[in-house]
Amino acid sequence: MRTQRGLRQAFTLVEILIVVVILGILAAIVVPQFASATQQATSSATFDQLAKLRRAIAVYYFKNGGVYPDVTAGAGTWGALLGNNGQYLRGAPDNQWVGGANADVIVIGNSADTSFDATRGWIYDPNTGDVWAAGFDSQDQPMARP
Secondary structure, three states: OOOOOOOOOOOOHHHHHHHHHHHHHHHHHHHHHHHHHHHHHHHHHHHHHHHHHHHHHHHHHHHOOOOOOOOOOEEOOOHHHOOHHHOOOOOOOOOOOOOHHHOOEEEEOOOOOOOOOOOOOEEEEOOOOEEEEOOEOOOOOEOOOO
């Protein structure tokens, strides 16, 4: 009786090609969903920063007898909101939807963006205390990036 100890079983070329094709199909399905998840996370992070900023302005308004904070246009210049040992904000918020060097830049304005603009991170109206995230519309929905 002979044993077949010396024989090795291996995958054939066809079996390997089938596995590679299946992995390619799965990658084509999964990778676009990760890209979408990244955009959703970025817009959610910006929306969360916007909500914190609005709460800080409201708290400041009530604690200071109906006066809105004096904010200067510029990079992260939230004035009294950043002072007082983090009573209102611990640090200048970044608009991750805009990203880059302008993510913390504040401009003085009286309405939300009407088209995507990456030259600023935030729009603040000192007369009404309204604040908007740049790159978001008046309904706080992110605009398509170019």
